Amino acid sequence: MQSALLTLILSFLIMMAVGPACIPLLQRWKFGQTERTDGPQSHLKKQGTLTMGGLIMLIALAVSALVFSPEDQRAHLMLASLLFVLAFTAVGFLDDYIKVVKKRSLGLRAWQKIVFQLGLSLALALYCYFHEDIGSSILVPFVNTEWDLGLWYIPFNMFVTIAVVNSANLNDGVDGLLSSVTTVITVTLMLIALFMKYSGVNTAVADTMMVLCAAMAGACLGFLRYNAHPARVFMGDIGSFQLGAVVAVAALVLRIPLLLPLLAITYVASSLSDIIQIGSYKLRHKRVFRMAPLHHHFELGGMSEPKIVAMYTAVTVLCCIVALLSLGV
Amino acid sequence: MQSALLTLILSFLIMMAVGPACIPLLQRWKFGQTERTDGPQSHLKKQGTLTMGGLIMLIALAVSALVFSPEDQRAHLMLASLLFVLAFTAVGFLDDYIKVVKKRSLGLRAWQKIVFQLGLSLALALYCYFHEDIGSSILVPFVNTEWDLGLWYIPFNMFVTIAVVNSANLNDGVDGLLSSVTTVITVTLMLIALFMKYSGVNTAVADTMMVLCAAMAGACLGFLRYNAHPARVFMGDIGSFQLGAVVAVAALVLRIPLLLPLLAITYVASSLSDIIQIGSYKLRHKRVFRMAPLHHHFELGGMSEPKIVAMYTAVTVLCCIVALLSLGV
Numbered sequence: 001m002q003s004a005l006l007t008l009i010l011s012f013l014i015m016m017a018v019g020p021a022c023i024p025l026l027q028r029w030k031f032g033q034t035e036r037t038d039g040p041q042s043h044l045k046k047q048g049t050l051t052m053g054g055l056i057m058l059i060a061l062a063v064s065a066l067v068f069s070p071e072d073q074r075a076h077l078m079l080a081s082l083l084f085v086l087a088f089t090a091v092g093f094l095d096d097y098i099k100v101v102k103k104r105s106l107g108l109r110a111w112q113k114i115v116f117q118l119g120l121s122l123a124l125a126l127y128c129y130f131h132e133d134i135g136s137s138i139l140v141p142f143v144n145t146e147w148d149l150g151l152w153y154i155p156f157n158m159f160v161t162i163a164v165v166n167s168a169n170l171n172d173g174v175d176g177l178l179s180s181v182t183t184v185i186t187v188t189l190m191l192i193a194l195f196m197k198y199s200g201v202n203t204a205v206a207d208t209m210m211v212l213c214a215a216m217a218g219a220c221l222g223f224l225r226y227n228a229h230p231a232r233v234f235m236g237d238i239g240s241f242q243l244g245a246v247v248a249v250a251a252l253v254l255r256i257p258l259l260l261p262l263l264a265i266t267y268v269a270s271s272l273s274d275i276i277q278i279g280s281y282k283l284r285h286k287r288v289f290r291m292a293p294l295h296h297h298f299e300l301g302g303m304s305e306p307k308i309v310a311m312y313t314a315v316t317v318l319c320c321i322v323a324l325l326s327l328g329v
Numbered sequence: 330m331q332s333a334l335l336t337l338i339l340s341f342l343i344m345m346a347v348g349p350a351c352i353p354l355l356q357r358w359k360f361g362q363t364e365r366t367d368g369p370q371s372h373l374k375k376q377g378t379l380t381m382g383g384l385i386m387l388i389a390l391a392v393s394a395l396v397f398s399p400e401d402q403r404a405h406l407m408l409a410s411l412l413f414v415l416a417f418t419a420v421g422f423l424d425d426y427i428k429v430v431k432k433r434s435l436g437l438r439a440w441q442k443i444v445f446q447l448g449l450s451l452a453l454a455l456y457c458y459f460h461e462d463i464g465s466s467i468l469v470p471f472v473n474t475e476w477d478l479g480l481w482y483i484p485f486n487m488f489v490t491i492a493v494v495n496s497a498n499l500n501d502g503v504d505g506l507l508s509s510v511t512t513v514i515t516v517t518l519m520l521i522a523l524f525m526k527y528s529g530v531n532t533a534v535a536d537t538m539m540v541l542c543a544a545m546a547g548a549c550l551g552f553l554r555y556n557a558h559p560a561r562v563f564m565g566d567i568g569s570f571q572l573g574a575v576v577a578v579a580a581l582v583l584r585i586p587l588l589l590p591l592l593a594i595t596y597v598a599s600s601l602s603d604i605i606q607i608g609s610y611k612l613r614h615k616r617v618f619r620m621a622p623l624h625h626h627f628e629l630g631g632m633s634e635p636k637i638v639a640m641y642t643a644v645t646v647l648c649c650i651v652a653l654l655s656l657g658v
């Protein structure tokens with residue numbers, strides 16, 4: 001536990017130290033946000049807020065995770081996880097870069113994103129499948145058994161990764177929202193890893209995931225300094241893909257993907273509301289929400305941004321507690 | 330751990346259910362805030378916001394703590410703790426009531442507060458001193474020893490209680506600030522109690538404190554629904570005294586009052602900044618801060634309320650982690 005807690009502190013301190021150095025760079029590179037013209041009206045004033053804050057988080061995440069990476073024969077797990085996160089972050093970076101440079105507010109084309117994501121998630125799925133401590137079986141919460149998916153594990157794992165990363169991306173859009181929620185999720189994943197270590201399940205990977213999640217939690221917490229309402233810096237896709245990738249990797253490596261709908265309930269809410277909105281519009285030419293994803297629905301209903309963040313965070317805390325209970329903590 | 334987590338959930342759910350029923354009552358009783366005329370200018374628009382939200386928290390705290398109170402021969406600890414918290418909450422209520430009814434924005438007179446607080450804290454000090462599982466020795470963090478204060482324990486205990494309760498009171502004043510910070514503090518106290526239970530220190534009291542802190546954490550988290558920026562309801566002194574009392578009781582019963590400067594670092598910052606400001610003004614006729622307590626200093630410096638909350642919460646998280654490390658978690 002000590003190394004995880006120290007990782008979290010280091011990651012936070014890096015955020016504090018590196019932020020003020022990086023922000024002028026982001027400014028010089030003109031990484032300002034181009035607001036979607038179909039977003040909430042009130043967001044148009046956010047035009048020009050710096051974006052790509054995820055770059056700062058990536059530094060904090062990588063440095064602190066590597067410093068406290070547990071030294072044993074399975075050190076490749078930390079490297080592999082970080083590489084995978086880095087690759088997803090790179091996709092996010094491309095997306096941001098196109099938005100900023102080409103001033104095309106939607107970024108990468110859909111098919112480009114899909115190809116990148118399929119490739120990366122296949123790599124992760126194969127890595128997990130062939131890793132001696134992970135394999136093709138997952139834990140079933142509440143009933144306390146394992147479920148061996150066999151070869152189906154690979155498409156399942158890919159689906160989880162793609163779903164989590166894109167849902168995290170959709171969950172971004174209100175100042176401080178995604179970083180607050182993900183702080184809670186990663187701290188919970190850290191506690192789950194700790195619990196697994198002491199109860200003898202998955203011990204080999206638990207140490208590494210504890211440190212990885214702690215590093216992400218510290219970075220998210222530190223990012224709030226720049227991202228709390230009114231945000232000075234947005235994380236951009238380079239941030240949201242990164243956060244999503246860490247959550248996906250940790251849940252998959254700890255073999256608890258089935259807990260993700262609880263842990264990352266606000267990610268799910270963002271995705272589902274988007275799907276429902278689009279589906280309903282295509283089928284019935286009617287909208288279900290004032291605007292999708294769900295947080296914009298609340299925003300247009302008159303809720304302040306800090307209140308949405310408070311609500312999403314509180315709901316995440318509660319669902320994370322239920323997730324902990326489901327594992328018998 | 331399970332009962333503590335369930336307590337937290339129950340307490341939160343009570344907040345969700347009771348709030349909408351209580352708020353119209355607060356309105357009917359005309360419990361609107363009279364803003365201090367010497368507070369930040371920007372706060373004048375908060376005139377009339379409902380106050381005494383602490384009443385809702387008291388219901389959630391008491392019900393959930395009693396429902397999950399551990400059943401053993403030491404059940405009087407939970408009752409005693411709750412009675413003590415209730416008594417302090419009553420002082421806060423009086424203070425609020427005078428503010429609201431007499432429209433005198435400072436509430437109870439100083440000597441009245443001092444008499445009430447001395448009496449209550451003496452009662453708690455004697456209870457702890459004579460309790461077979463608490464007694465006159467406290468834990469010294471980092472060096473892992475105990476320190477028997479003998480009879481000095483009683484004034485020390487009284488000082489801690491009075492300091493914590495009044496500091497919590499001073500830490501209130503920005504939307505969502507005190508409830509966010511206290512959520513983190515009480516969750517940490519819950520984890521410390523858990524750790525003590527499993528490592529065999531203070532086992533007898535740990536269960537009870539875990540539930541008490543969980544109940545407070547759930548209430549604080551739930552209160553954010555009404556209190557996040559822009560606040561619809563303030564907690565009032567009835568809330569801040571209550572939160573302070575729970576933190577004081579838990580730290581004293583778990584015998585870790587020396588960790589309080591770390592756990593409740595923002596309480597300390599609020600108090601100290603107030604003392605420094607007043608001292609400096611009396612001695613040198615100069616102000617050190619733009620306005621005391623410290624959060625108003627940041628506010629007048631142009632920081633948004635949500636940003637102050639994010640900063641205070643992040644600092645509390647980090648200091649709480651250091652506190653956990655100091656106990657060898």
